[in-house]
Every structure is written in C-alpha cells, then in structure tokens.
Amino acid sequence: MMRAVLVATLLALTGCAATAERDRRDPFEPFNRGVYRFNEAVDDVVARPVATAYRDLVPEPVRDRVRNFFSNIGDVFIGVNNILQGKFYDGFEDWMRVVFNTTFGVFGLHDVASDMGIEKRNEDFGQTFGWWGFGPGPYLVLPLLGSSTVRDGIGTGFDLYFDPVAEVRPTRARNALVALRVTGTRADLLDASRLLEQAALDKYVFQRDAYLQRRRSLVYDGRPPRERYEDFEDNPRK
C-alpha cells in the first residue's frame, strides 16, 4: 500500500510536468472549476459577509466557546475513526476529552481537556479510508462543501450521516445549530482565505494542491512518508 501511495504521489507531483494540458489528479477540472465559481459566488454573497459580521460583532471568548462546543461534539466521531484505524489509545483519549469537556467543561463550552494535556486530533471517515489504503481518487469540488476527492467525498457522506447535530429536534433548533456551526467555521477560515488571495496566481490550482497535500498529511497524522526534493528527478539543484 505504501508503494502504491508513493507511486501515485510521485506521478502526481512529477507527472504533471510531463502530461500536456490536464492534471492527472484532476480529470474533471472544467466541471470542478464551474462548481468552484458557483461556490465563490455563494461565498461572496452570503457566507463571507455573514462570517465577517459574526467575527466583528461577537466577542472572541464567545466565539471560542461556540468553537469548543461543536469541537466537543466532533470528538465523539474523531474517537470512532481512530478506533476504526486501530489507534485504540488515541480513540480512548478522544473520548476522554468528551467526558472531561462535557462535565468539567460545561457541555463542551470549555476545552479543559487540552489544558490537561489531552490534545485535540483531526480525523474523519475520509482519513480512515485513506489509512485503510484507499487512494484519494480524482479531485472533486463539491457544491457548497468545496475541495474534496472521490474518497473524501464518500467520507464526508458518512461524516454527515453520523453527525450528532443532525439528530437534534425540533428541526428549527437543528437548523439554527447547523447555521451557527457553518458560520463559525467560515469565520475561522477568513484569514486563510485572505492568505489564499494574496498567495495564489491561480486560486483554483493553489487551493486544490494545498487541499491534496493537506489531506495526505492528515491521513498519515502529520507524518507522511518523506519526500525529499532531492529524490525528485527534476530537482534543479541536484
């Protein structure tokens, strides 16, 4: 599996120089760019203005508590995914976080577990499939959800299916919670999206490549097999 991933990555990173117009990792680029434009339009008109207002109007301690609250709910399935990846110790630690944060942290409003040294992790079903050996497949831009791949898109389907917030009733309360979570998440990304504007020549390409690198890193829990530039055949400094 390691070799397959390595070969795929090498192909992805070096092969793009050889193939003519289209990136091998992104065979649906024209379609994806269309969805990307749609998402940008929605972001310009709704998501970013609302998130900016939220950040400007709501004091930081309150926003921290909102983030902590949803983060605590998320830890339940972060633990499940760690167990599914055979990382039992990590999974139990994630659940310990839920126990401490829900009780001493008052329904998760305070991240006391982090203060105690039990660190937050980042897992989801897409990463679990990656850990099991599934490659990312073609890059996809999903409507409203943004950057994904075939594997991570299926993973997101599972994430949403098991999302505890979706079970909240009455429906109106659920919708309010979902809206608050999305707003908070987008507000946390305001700096990142400004950075993207500043850094990228072509935002679509820059975001895609960053997403694919990031997900690869996450699948390996921040320690992907090393790719030294020296290993690339086209390293100009060799």
Added chain:
Amino acid sequence: MTNPMNIGFGRAWLAAALLAVAATGAVADEPRREAPDALVRSVTDEVVALISKDKEIRGGNRARLLEVIEAKVLPHFNFAAMTALAMGQSWRQASPEQRKHLVAEFSTLLVRTYASALAAYSDQRFEYRPLRARPTDTDVTVSVRVLQSGAQPLAIDYSMEKTGSGWKVYDVMVGGVSLVANYRTEFNNTVRASGIDGLLKDLQAKNRAGEPPPAPGRQ
C-alpha cells in the same frame, strides 16, 4: 600567536566561496553558530514581541510590518533555493538574467504572503518541539506548533539547510502543506503555456496588483 577564531573565519569564508560555486548545502567545517531550532525560536519570539508591541502594525500599517519582516526574517531565508524548487525542471531552462528576476518576484510574493499571515496573529501560543537531528546533519526540519482553542494544534515545519552564512530556510510547511511544492503546478502550467517570460509577467502583475496595501480590516 594564532587566534583559533581567525582560522575558523578563514574556513567559513572558504566554505562560503565553495557554496557560491556549488550552490548546494555542502558540509564544511565552520565556526559554531546558533542551532537551527534555537534560531527559529529566537526569530519567532523577537518578531512576535515586535508586532504585538507596535501600535502601527496592530492598527494595520502594512509598510511597517514589511519593514520588520525584511529586517528580521528575510536574512534567514534562501529565496534562490525556494524559487529553484518551486520551478522544478523549468529552472534549468531559465537564463541567469531570468533567474535573477524570478527570485526577486517570487520573494516579493512570499514576503507579502508572510506579512498577511503575521497580520492575522492574535496572541496564539507557540510550542517548540525538540529538534531530532544529529549534530552533523546539514538539512533539518524545525517544528513549531501553534496552539488554538477547540482545534488541533497547527504544525509549522521549517525545512532548513546549513550554508556558509548560517542556517537558511528553504521551505515552510503549514499543516502539512509545503509552500514551495504548492507553487510547482502553477509555475509549470504557466511555463508550459507561455514560457519563463510568461511566468515572470504573471508574477510581476500579481505583485503590482498587491502594491497598494489593502485597507485594514478588509478581507
């Protein structure tokens, strides 16, 4: 009497000259300098202290922020290496003249991006990881983590190599995303479509568009 320091400096000069020829991080005896992890830590602490004290920077003065970065951070980056790595095989096609301009434009872009990232700084805490390297290593990764409430700590990894003039950063990884690798596709696409000069033109246009610093607070 021979001062051992002088011998050391002589060697360092020799090393610098060799490096200039070879343009790679060759191993050479040289006087002990600040270790790479200590360097990252002292520069980070110094810059963070400067920007959190400076009222003008806090108020959104981009020119002042760029000044601080140029004085404190730039000397520790190897922009020629970063440009070469971001260009990949296209670097070989570039003439010395083109290379000079590419390095200049790309470093401007990177510095502005760095400034945007720093402008977003708001009292996050840093955690420095112990460096796992042998004393003889000439290529190391220095890891810093940014702690944030209700989120996984964000890893920032500096790839550094030893040169005749101290340790230099040649790549920055943020959350597992290599900045240099991330420009590869963009650069390759542009070079394939419109050549090295096309890429230069794009970079210049991008940098000129970013010229008037955006009003503070705007996204």
